[in-house]
Amino acid sequence: MLIRYGVNPLSPLCNSVKGCLVASSSVLRRQQFLIRILGGSSSQTYQNRLGGIRSMAVCSVEVDAESILKAITPALESSKHKGQAGKIAVVGGCREYTGAPYFAAISALKIGADLSHVFCTKDAAPVIKGYSPELIVHPILEESYSIRDEDKSYVSERVLAEIDKWLERFDCLVVGPGLGRDPFLLDCVSEIIKHARHLNVPVVVDGDGLFLVTNCLDLIRGYPLAVLTPNVNEYRRLIDKVLNCEVNDEEANQQVLLLAKQIGGVTILRKGKLDLISDGDIVKSVSTYGSPRRCGGQGDILSGSVAVFLSWAREQSNVAEADPSISQMNPSLLACIAASALLRKAARAAFESKRRSTLTGDIIDCLGRSLEEICPVYPS
Numbered sequence: 001m002l003i004r005y006g007v008n009p010l011s012p013l014c015n016s017v018k019g020c021l022v023a024s025s026s027v028l029r030r031q032q033f034l035i036r037i038l039g040g041s042s043s044q045t046y047q048n049r050l051g052g053i054r055s056m057a058v059c060s061v062e063v064d065a066e067s068i069l070k071a072i073t074p075a076l077e078s079s080k081h082k083g084q085a086g087k088i089a090v091v092g093g094c095r096e097y098t099g100a101p102y103f104a105a106i107s108a109l110k111i112g113a114d115l116s117h118v119f120c121t122k123d124a125a126p127v128i129k130g131y132s133p134e135l136i137v138h139p140i141l142e143e144s145y146s147i148r149d150e151d152k153s154y155v156s157e158r159v160l161a162e163i164d165k166w167l168e169r170f171d172c173l174v175v176g177p178g179l180g181r182d183p184f185l186l187d188c189v190s191e192i193i194k195h196a197r198h199l200n201v202p203v204v205v206d207g208d209g210l211f212l213v214t215n216c217l218d219l220i221r222g223y224p225l226a227v228l229t230p231n232v233n234e235y236r237r238l239i240d241k242v243l244n245c246e247v248n249d250e251e252a253n254q255q256v257l258l259l260a261k262q263i264g265g266v267t268i269l270r271k272g273k274l275d276l277i278s279d280g281d282i283v284k285s286v287s288t289y290g291s292p293r294r295c296g297g298q299g300d301i302l303s304g305s306v307a308v309f310l311s312w313a314r315e316q317s318n319v320a321e322a323d324p325s326i327s328q329m330n331p332s333l334l335a336c337i338a339a340s341a342l343l344r345k346a347a348r349a350a351f352e353s354k355r356r357s358t359l360t361g362d363i364i365d366c367l368g369r370s371l372e373e374i375c376p377v378y379p380s
Protein backbone atom coordinates (compact mmCIF):
# COMPACT_ATOMS: atom_id res chain seq x y z
CA MET A 1 0.00 0.00 0.00
CA LEU A 2 1.44 3.32 -0.99
CA ILE A 3 0.75 6.22 1.35
CA ARG A 4 2.41 9.54 0.67
CA TYR A 5 2.60 12.00 3.50
CA GLY A 6 2.94 15.68 2.84
CA VAL A 7 0.82 15.40 -0.30
CA ASN A 8 -2.59 16.91 0.00
CA PRO A 9 -5.19 15.31 -2.24
CA LEU A 10 -7.95 17.06 -0.28
CA SER A 11 -6.67 20.54 -0.86
CA PRO A 12 -9.45 23.13 -1.22
CA LEU A 13 -9.28 25.92 -3.78
CA CYS A 14 -6.23 27.91 -2.85
CA ASN A 15 -6.39 31.66 -2.90
CA SER A 16 -2.71 32.37 -2.77
CA VAL A 17 0.38 30.48 -3.76
CA LYS A 18 1.72 30.85 -0.27
CA GLY A 19 -1.51 29.37 1.01
CA CYS A 20 -0.92 26.38 -1.22
CA LEU A 21 2.69 25.89 -0.29
CA VAL A 22 2.71 26.59 3.40
CA ALA A 23 0.29 24.59 5.49
CA SER A 24 0.07 25.28 9.19
CA SER A 25 1.17 22.34 11.26
CA SER A 26 -2.29 21.64 12.68
CA VAL A 27 -3.85 21.60 9.22
CA LEU A 28 -1.03 19.40 8.01
CA ARG A 29 -1.52 16.99 10.91
CA ARG A 30 -5.25 16.78 10.22
CA GLN A 31 -4.62 16.17 6.53
CA GLN A 32 -2.04 13.49 7.28
CA PHE A 33 -4.55 11.80 9.55
CA LEU A 34 -7.16 11.89 6.82
CA ILE A 35 -4.69 10.59 4.27
CA ARG A 36 -3.74 7.80 6.68
CA ILE A 37 -7.32 6.69 7.22
CA LEU A 38 -8.12 7.06 3.55
CA GLY A 39 -4.73 5.68 2.54
CA GLY A 40 -5.83 2.12 1.81
CA SER A 41 -8.80 3.20 -0.18
CA SER A 42 -7.02 6.00 -2.03
CA SER A 43 -4.28 3.64 -3.16
CA GLN A 44 -6.96 1.11 -3.99
CA THR A 45 -8.88 3.80 -5.84
CA TYR A 46 -5.83 4.60 -7.96
CA GLN A 47 -5.48 0.91 -8.86
CA ASN A 48 -9.19 0.73 -9.64
CA ARG A 49 -9.08 3.81 -11.80
CA LEU A 50 -6.01 2.55 -13.61
CA GLY A 51 -7.72 -0.81 -14.03
CA GLY A 52 -10.73 0.92 -15.56
CA ILE A 53 -8.50 2.78 -17.97
CA ARG A 54 -6.59 -0.41 -18.75
CA SER A 55 -9.79 -2.16 -19.69
CA MET A 56 -10.37 0.61 -22.26
CA ALA A 57 -7.36 -0.90 -24.08
CA VAL A 58 -5.46 2.36 -24.18
CA CYS A 59 -2.85 2.14 -26.84
CA SER A 60 -0.99 5.22 -27.86
CA VAL A 61 -1.01 5.61 -31.59
CA GLU A 62 1.98 7.08 -33.28
CA VAL A 63 0.28 9.67 -35.44
CA ASP A 64 0.91 10.94 -38.92
CA ALA A 65 2.25 14.24 -37.63
CA GLU A 66 3.11 15.56 -41.10
CA SER A 67 -0.55 15.34 -42.16
CA ILE A 68 -1.51 17.22 -39.02
CA LEU A 69 1.08 19.93 -39.69
CA LYS A 70 -0.25 20.26 -43.24
CA ALA A 71 -3.85 20.42 -42.04
CA ILE A 72 -3.39 23.11 -39.41
CA THR A 73 -0.75 25.37 -40.96
CA PRO A 74 -2.60 28.21 -42.69
CA ALA A 75 -1.75 29.34 -46.21
CA LEU A 76 -0.07 32.74 -46.58
CA GLU A 77 -2.60 34.90 -48.40
CA SER A 78 -2.43 38.53 -49.42
CA SER A 79 -5.97 39.06 -48.15
CA LYS A 80 -4.87 38.52 -44.55
CA HIS A 81 -3.92 41.27 -42.17
CA LYS A 82 -1.45 41.38 -39.32
CA GLY A 83 -2.59 39.32 -36.39
CA GLN A 84 -4.58 36.71 -38.27
CA ALA A 85 -1.72 34.21 -38.16
CA GLY A 86 -1.61 34.39 -34.38
CA LYS A 87 -0.93 36.70 -31.45
CA ILE A 88 0.96 34.92 -28.70
CA ALA A 89 2.07 36.06 -25.27
CA VAL A 90 4.60 34.52 -22.92
CA VAL A 91 4.38 35.22 -19.20
CA GLY A 92 7.91 34.56 -17.95
CA GLY A 93 11.34 36.03 -17.50
CA CYS A 94 12.89 37.14 -14.22
CA ARG A 95 16.30 38.09 -12.81
CA GLU A 96 17.76 34.62 -13.33
CA TYR A 97 16.11 33.52 -16.55
CA THR A 98 15.88 35.63 -19.65
CA GLY A 99 16.62 32.94 -22.23
CA ALA A 100 13.55 30.78 -21.66
CA PRO A 101 10.84 33.40 -22.42
CA TYR A 102 12.88 34.61 -25.38
CA PHE A 103 13.14 31.07 -26.81
CA ALA A 104 9.40 30.49 -26.43
CA ALA A 105 8.35 33.86 -27.86
CA ILE A 106 10.78 33.92 -30.79
CA SER A 107 9.90 30.32 -31.73
CA ALA A 108 6.26 31.35 -32.09
CA LEU A 109 7.32 34.11 -34.51
CA LYS A 110 9.72 31.89 -36.45
CA ILE A 111 6.99 29.33 -37.01
CA GLY A 112 4.64 31.96 -38.35
CA ALA A 113 2.79 33.88 -35.64
CA ASP A 114 2.38 37.57 -36.45
CA LEU A 115 2.94 39.02 -33.00
CA SER A 116 4.71 37.73 -29.93
CA HIS A 117 4.64 39.47 -26.55
CA VAL A 118 6.59 38.81 -23.36
CA PHE A 119 5.33 39.83 -19.90
CA CYS A 120 8.30 39.70 -17.56
CA THR A 121 9.92 41.41 -14.57
CA LYS A 122 11.47 44.84 -14.87
CA ASP A 123 15.00 43.44 -14.59
CA ALA A 124 14.48 40.93 -17.36
CA ALA A 125 12.81 43.26 -19.87
CA PRO A 126 15.80 45.22 -21.22
CA VAL A 127 17.76 42.02 -21.60
CA ILE A 128 14.99 40.31 -23.56
CA LYS A 129 14.42 43.41 -25.69
CA GLY A 130 18.15 43.34 -26.40
CA TYR A 131 17.93 39.82 -27.82
CA SER A 132 15.34 40.82 -30.36
CA PRO A 133 13.52 43.90 -31.57
CA GLU A 134 10.79 41.61 -32.91
CA LEU A 135 9.35 40.88 -29.49
CA ILE A 136 6.97 43.21 -27.67
CA VAL A 137 8.21 43.22 -24.11
CA HIS A 138 6.16 44.40 -21.12
CA PRO A 139 8.18 44.96 -17.93
CA ILE A 140 5.23 44.56 -15.58
CA LEU A 141 5.95 41.71 -13.16
CA GLU A 142 7.51 42.33 -9.75
CA GLU A 143 9.38 40.03 -7.39
CA SER A 144 9.16 40.27 -3.59
CA TYR A 145 12.64 41.73 -3.18
CA SER A 146 11.74 44.84 -5.15
CA ILE A 147 8.58 45.87 -3.26
CA ARG A 148 7.55 46.65 0.29
CA ASP A 149 4.94 44.48 1.97
CA GLU A 150 2.50 47.38 2.26
CA ASP A 151 2.68 47.99 -1.52
CA LYS A 152 1.94 44.41 -2.52
CA SER A 153 -1.81 44.63 -3.03
CA TYR A 154 -1.51 47.86 -4.99
CA VAL A 155 1.29 46.43 -7.16
CA SER A 156 -0.66 43.26 -7.76
CA GLU A 157 -3.69 45.26 -8.93
CA ARG A 158 -1.46 47.31 -11.22
CA VAL A 159 0.05 44.16 -12.79
CA LEU A 160 -3.41 42.76 -13.47
CA ALA A 161 -4.74 46.03 -14.86
CA GLU A 162 -1.76 46.18 -17.20
CA ILE A 163 -2.17 42.65 -18.53
CA ASP A 164 -5.95 42.98 -18.75
CA LYS A 165 -5.47 45.67 -21.40
CA TRP A 166 -3.99 43.00 -23.63
CA LEU A 167 -5.31 39.62 -22.59
CA GLU A 168 -8.40 39.48 -24.77
CA ARG A 169 -6.32 40.07 -27.89
CA PHE A 170 -4.15 36.99 -27.47
CA ASP A 171 -4.86 33.70 -29.21
CA CYS A 172 -2.80 31.85 -26.63
CA LEU A 173 -0.84 32.52 -23.46
CA VAL A 174 2.29 30.58 -22.48
CA VAL A 175 2.79 30.70 -18.73
CA GLY A 176 6.03 29.71 -17.08
CA PRO A 177 9.22 29.74 -19.17
CA GLY A 178 11.83 31.39 -16.94
CA LEU A 179 9.18 32.67 -14.54
CA GLY A 180 11.11 31.87 -11.36
CA ARG A 181 9.45 30.89 -8.11
CA ASP A 182 9.06 34.12 -6.18
CA PRO A 183 5.84 33.76 -4.11
CA PHE A 184 4.54 37.27 -4.78
CA LEU A 185 5.19 36.98 -8.50
CA LEU A 186 3.47 33.57 -8.58
CA ASP A 187 0.47 35.04 -6.75
CA CYS A 188 0.12 37.64 -9.52
CA VAL A 189 0.51 34.96 -12.19
CA SER A 190 -2.25 32.88 -10.54
CA GLU A 191 -4.54 35.86 -11.05
CA ILE A 192 -3.41 36.20 -14.66
CA ILE A 193 -4.30 32.54 -15.28
CA LYS A 194 -7.73 33.09 -13.69
CA HIS A 195 -8.36 36.10 -15.93
CA ALA A 196 -7.21 34.22 -19.05
CA ARG A 197 -9.51 31.38 -18.14
CA HIS A 198 -12.40 33.76 -17.61
CA LEU A 199 -11.83 35.10 -21.13
CA ASN A 200 -11.41 31.62 -22.62
CA VAL A 201 -7.86 32.32 -23.72
CA PRO A 202 -5.95 29.03 -24.13
CA VAL A 203 -3.06 28.64 -21.69
CA VAL A 204 0.08 26.55 -22.23
CA VAL A 205 1.74 25.89 -18.88
CA ASP A 206 5.45 25.05 -18.76
CA GLY A 207 8.53 25.39 -16.53
CA ASP A 208 7.85 27.31 -13.32
CA GLY A 209 4.22 27.68 -14.40
CA LEU A 210 3.98 23.93 -13.78
CA PHE A 211 5.45 24.41 -10.33
CA LEU A 212 2.66 26.90 -9.70
CA VAL A 213 -0.26 24.87 -11.02
CA THR A 214 0.97 21.58 -9.53
CA ASN A 215 0.68 23.26 -6.15
CA CYS A 216 -2.58 24.95 -7.05
CA LEU A 217 -4.38 22.57 -9.39
CA ASP A 218 -7.67 24.40 -9.23
CA LEU A 219 -6.15 27.08 -11.42
CA ILE A 220 -6.44 24.76 -14.41
CA ARG A 221 -8.69 21.93 -13.24
CA GLY A 222 -11.52 21.37 -15.72
CA TYR A 223 -10.21 23.97 -18.17
CA PRO A 224 -10.18 22.25 -21.57
CA LEU A 225 -8.06 25.03 -23.09
CA ALA A 226 -5.14 24.32 -20.74
CA VAL A 227 -2.12 22.44 -22.07
CA LEU A 228 0.58 21.25 -19.68
CA THR A 229 4.03 20.42 -21.09
CA PRO A 230 5.97 18.72 -18.26
CA ASN A 231 9.54 17.46 -18.55
CA VAL A 232 10.66 14.43 -16.58
CA ASN A 233 10.81 16.19 -13.19
CA GLU A 234 7.69 18.26 -13.71
CA TYR A 235 5.78 15.12 -14.72
CA ARG A 236 6.95 13.25 -11.63
CA ARG A 237 5.69 16.08 -9.42
CA LEU A 238 2.31 16.14 -11.20
CA ILE A 239 1.86 12.38 -10.90
CA ASP A 240 2.79 12.54 -7.24
CA LYS A 241 0.37 15.36 -6.53
CA VAL A 242 -2.59 14.27 -8.63
CA LEU A 243 -2.44 10.48 -8.62
CA ASN A 244 -0.56 10.12 -5.35
CA CYS A 245 1.80 7.52 -6.76
CA GLU A 246 5.01 7.17 -8.73
CA VAL A 247 5.60 7.36 -12.45
CA ASN A 248 4.96 3.97 -13.99
CA ASP A 249 6.68 3.66 -17.35
CA GLU A 250 5.22 0.24 -18.01
CA GLU A 251 1.76 1.76 -18.06
CA ALA A 252 2.79 5.15 -19.34
CA ASN A 253 -0.14 5.54 -21.71
CA GLN A 254 -2.77 4.70 -19.12
CA GLN A 255 -1.11 6.93 -16.57
CA VAL A 256 -0.90 10.04 -18.75
CA LEU A 257 -4.52 9.51 -19.79
CA LEU A 258 -5.62 9.13 -16.19
CA LEU A 259 -3.63 12.21 -15.20
CA ALA A 260 -5.29 14.34 -17.89
CA LYS A 261 -8.69 12.95 -16.92
CA GLN A 262 -8.15 13.59 -13.21
CA ILE A 263 -7.30 17.23 -13.87
CA GLY A 264 -10.60 17.53 -15.68
CA GLY A 265 -9.67 17.06 -19.32
CA VAL A 266 -6.68 19.33 -19.68
CA THR A 267 -4.16 18.25 -22.32
CA ILE A 268 -0.82 16.86 -21.16
CA LEU A 269 2.29 16.64 -23.31
CA ARG A 270 4.76 14.48 -21.42
CA LYS A 271 8.21 15.25 -22.88
CA GLY A 272 10.84 12.55 -23.14
CA LYS A 273 12.43 10.05 -25.47
CA LEU A 274 8.95 9.69 -26.85
CA ASP A 275 6.46 12.52 -26.37
CA LEU A 276 3.13 11.24 -25.00
CA ILE A 277 0.06 13.41 -25.43
CA SER A 278 -3.37 12.93 -23.87
CA ASP A 279 -6.51 14.94 -23.28
CA GLY A 280 -8.02 12.34 -20.96
CA ASP A 281 -9.88 10.65 -23.82
CA ILE A 282 -7.12 9.39 -26.08
CA VAL A 283 -3.34 9.08 -26.06
CA LYS A 284 -1.08 9.90 -28.98
CA SER A 285 2.68 9.72 -29.29
CA VAL A 286 5.40 11.35 -31.35
CA SER A 287 8.71 9.53 -31.49
CA THR A 288 10.27 10.69 -34.72
CA TYR A 289 14.02 10.96 -34.32
CA GLY A 290 15.22 14.34 -33.06
CA SER A 291 18.62 14.93 -31.57
CA PRO A 292 20.74 13.35 -28.83
CA ARG A 293 21.67 16.82 -27.50
CA ARG A 294 19.71 17.76 -24.37
CA CYS A 295 20.79 21.39 -24.00
CA GLY A 296 18.45 23.61 -21.97
CA GLY A 297 15.81 25.61 -23.78
CA GLN A 298 14.35 22.96 -26.10
CA GLY A 299 11.25 22.70 -23.94
CA ASP A 300 10.81 26.46 -24.26
CA ILE A 301 10.79 26.15 -28.06
CA LEU A 302 8.12 23.51 -27.61
CA SER A 303 5.83 25.65 -25.43
CA GLY A 304 5.99 28.60 -27.84
CA SER A 305 5.33 26.23 -30.73
CA VAL A 306 2.33 24.61 -29.05
CA ALA A 307 0.88 28.09 -28.56
CA VAL A 308 1.04 29.06 -32.22
CA PHE A 309 -0.17 25.66 -33.47
CA LEU A 310 -3.03 25.79 -30.98
CA SER A 311 -4.13 29.17 -32.27
CA TRP A 312 -4.08 27.72 -35.79
CA ALA A 313 -5.76 24.43 -34.92
CA ARG A 314 -8.66 26.26 -33.27
CA GLU A 315 -9.44 27.99 -36.57
CA GLN A 316 -11.96 25.49 -37.84
CA SER A 317 -11.51 26.57 -41.46
CA ASN A 318 -7.94 25.26 -41.38
CA VAL A 319 -8.84 21.76 -40.40
CA ALA A 320 -12.41 21.39 -41.66
CA GLU A 321 -11.37 19.76 -44.93
CA ALA A 322 -8.86 17.41 -43.41
CA ASP A 323 -9.35 13.70 -42.93
CA PRO A 324 -11.95 13.10 -40.15
CA SER A 325 -9.25 11.47 -38.03
CA ILE A 326 -7.72 14.97 -37.91
CA SER A 327 -10.70 17.29 -38.19
CA GLN A 328 -12.46 15.57 -35.30
CA MET A 329 -9.46 15.61 -33.00
CA ASN A 330 -9.16 17.99 -30.06
CA PRO A 331 -7.25 21.08 -31.33
CA SER A 332 -5.00 20.92 -28.26
CA LEU A 333 -3.89 17.42 -29.23
CA LEU A 334 -3.30 18.53 -32.82
CA ALA A 335 -1.20 21.46 -31.57
CA CYS A 336 0.94 19.29 -29.29
CA ILE A 337 1.54 16.71 -32.01
CA ALA A 338 2.48 19.38 -34.55
CA ALA A 339 4.82 21.18 -32.14
CA SER A 340 6.53 18.01 -30.99
CA ALA A 341 7.08 16.76 -34.54
CA LEU A 342 8.38 20.11 -35.80
CA LEU A 343 10.76 20.57 -32.87
CA ARG A 344 12.20 17.10 -33.39
CA LYS A 345 12.67 17.71 -37.10
CA ALA A 346 14.38 21.04 -36.44
CA ALA A 347 16.56 19.52 -33.70
CA ARG A 348 17.62 16.80 -36.10
CA ALA A 349 18.54 19.35 -38.78
CA ALA A 350 20.50 21.48 -36.31
CA PHE A 351 22.35 18.47 -34.94
CA GLU A 352 23.34 17.35 -38.44
CA SER A 353 25.42 20.46 -38.86
CA LYS A 354 26.37 21.48 -35.29
CA ARG A 355 26.78 18.07 -33.65
CA ARG A 356 27.96 18.39 -30.03
CA SER A 357 27.86 22.17 -30.11
CA THR A 358 24.16 22.28 -31.05
CA LEU A 359 22.39 24.91 -28.94
CA THR A 360 18.78 25.99 -28.63
CA GLY A 361 19.37 28.96 -30.94
CA ASP A 362 20.60 26.58 -33.67
CA ILE A 363 17.36 24.61 -33.40
CA ILE A 364 15.30 27.80 -33.58
CA ASP A 365 17.19 28.69 -36.77
CA CYS A 366 15.98 25.42 -38.30
CA LEU A 367 12.28 25.80 -37.40
CA GLY A 368 11.29 27.72 -40.54
CA ARG A 369 13.12 25.44 -42.97
CA SER A 370 11.75 22.34 -41.26
CA LEU A 371 8.18 23.59 -41.54
CA GLU A 372 8.75 24.70 -45.13
CA GLU A 373 9.81 21.14 -46.06
CA ILE A 374 6.43 19.87 -44.88
CA CYS A 375 4.20 22.83 -45.75
CA PRO A 376 5.83 24.77 -48.57
CA VAL A 377 4.61 28.35 -48.94
CA TYR A 378 4.22 27.74 -52.68
CA PRO A 379 3.25 24.08 -53.09
CA SER A 380 4.50 22.64 -56.38
Ligand SMILES: NC(=O)C1=CN([C@@H]2O[C@H](COP(=O)(O)OP(=O)(O)OC[C@H]3O[C@@H](n4cnc5c(N)ncnc54)[C@H](O)[C@@H]3O)[C@@H](O)[C@H]2O)[C@@H](O)CC1
Nearest residue numbers: 097098099100101176177178179180207208233296297300
Ligand atom coordinates in the same frame (compact mmCIF):
# COMPACT_ATOMS: atom_id res chain seq x y z
N1 LIG B 1 18.21 29.91 -20.70
C1 LIG B 1 17.19 29.96 -19.87
O1 LIG B 1 16.77 31.02 -19.39
C2 LIG B 1 16.52 28.69 -19.50
C3 LIG B 1 15.64 28.72 -18.43
N2 LIG B 1 14.89 27.64 -18.10
C4 LIG B 1 13.93 27.86 -17.03
O2 LIG B 1 14.52 27.43 -15.83
C5 LIG B 1 13.48 27.24 -14.90
C6 LIG B 1 13.71 25.92 -14.19
O3 LIG B 1 13.47 24.84 -15.10
P1 LIG B 1 14.35 23.53 -15.15
O4 LIG B 1 13.73 22.59 -16.11
O5 LIG B 1 15.79 23.86 -15.39
O6 LIG B 1 14.07 22.94 -13.70
P2 LIG B 1 14.98 22.54 -12.50
O7 LIG B 1 15.70 23.72 -11.95
O8 LIG B 1 14.07 21.77 -11.62
O9 LIG B 1 16.02 21.50 -13.10
C7 LIG B 1 17.26 21.87 -13.68
C8 LIG B 1 18.20 20.68 -13.68
O10 LIG B 1 18.67 20.48 -12.37
C9 LIG B 1 18.41 19.17 -11.97
N3 LIG B 1 18.01 19.21 -10.56
C10 LIG B 1 16.90 19.80 -10.04
N4 LIG B 1 16.89 19.67 -8.71
C11 LIG B 1 18.01 18.97 -8.40
C12 LIG B 1 18.58 18.53 -7.19
N5 LIG B 1 17.97 18.77 -6.02
N6 LIG B 1 19.74 17.86 -7.24
C13 LIG B 1 20.35 17.61 -8.40
N7 LIG B 1 19.87 18.01 -9.58
C14 LIG B 1 18.72 18.67 -9.58
C15 LIG B 1 17.28 18.67 -12.83
O11 LIG B 1 17.36 17.27 -12.98
C16 LIG B 1 17.54 19.38 -14.13
O12 LIG B 1 18.43 18.64 -14.91
C17 LIG B 1 12.17 27.28 -15.67
O13 LIG B 1 11.56 28.53 -15.53
C18 LIG B 1 12.63 27.11 -17.09
O14 LIG B 1 11.71 27.65 -17.99
C19 LIG B 1 14.95 26.39 -18.83
O15 LIG B 1 13.86 26.43 -19.71
C20 LIG B 1 16.26 26.22 -19.57
C21 LIG B 1 16.73 27.45 -20.30
Ligand SMILES: Nc1ncnc2c1ncn2[C@@H]1O[C@H](COP(=O)(O)OP(=O)(O)OP(=O)(O)O)[C@@H](O)[C@H]1O
Nearest residue numbers: 231232271272273275290296297298299300302343
Ligand atom coordinates in the same frame (compact mmCIF):
# COMPACT_ATOMS: atom_id res chain seq x y z
N1 LIG C 1 15.56 11.36 -24.42
C1 LIG C 1 15.05 12.09 -25.42
N2 LIG C 1 15.12 11.68 -26.70
C2 LIG C 1 14.61 12.42 -27.70
N3 LIG C 1 13.99 13.60 -27.52
C3 LIG C 1 13.89 14.05 -26.27
C4 LIG C 1 14.39 13.34 -25.14
N4 LIG C 1 14.14 14.06 -24.03
C5 LIG C 1 13.49 15.17 -24.44
N5 LIG C 1 13.35 15.17 -25.77
C6 LIG C 1 12.70 16.19 -26.59
O1 LIG C 1 13.20 17.47 -26.27
C7 LIG C 1 12.12 18.40 -26.15
C8 LIG C 1 12.33 19.17 -24.87
O2 LIG C 1 12.17 18.29 -23.79
P1 LIG C 1 12.95 18.48 -22.43
O3 LIG C 1 12.61 17.30 -21.57
O4 LIG C 1 14.39 18.77 -22.69
O5 LIG C 1 12.22 19.79 -21.90
P2 LIG C 1 12.63 20.77 -20.73
O6 LIG C 1 13.45 20.07 -19.71
O7 LIG C 1 11.39 21.42 -20.28
O8 LIG C 1 13.52 21.84 -21.51
P3 LIG C 1 13.96 23.31 -21.05
O9 LIG C 1 15.42 23.23 -20.85
O10 LIG C 1 13.57 24.20 -22.17
O11 LIG C 1 13.21 23.63 -19.78
C9 LIG C 1 10.82 17.61 -26.16
O12 LIG C 1 10.02 17.90 -27.28
C10 LIG C 1 11.23 16.17 -26.25
O13 LIG C 1 10.59 15.53 -27.31
Ligand SMILES: [Mg+2]
Nearest residue numbers: 207231299300
Ligand atom coordinates in the same frame (compact mmCIF):
# COMPACT_ATOMS: atom_id res chain seq x y z
MG1 LIG D 1 11.32 23.31 -19.29
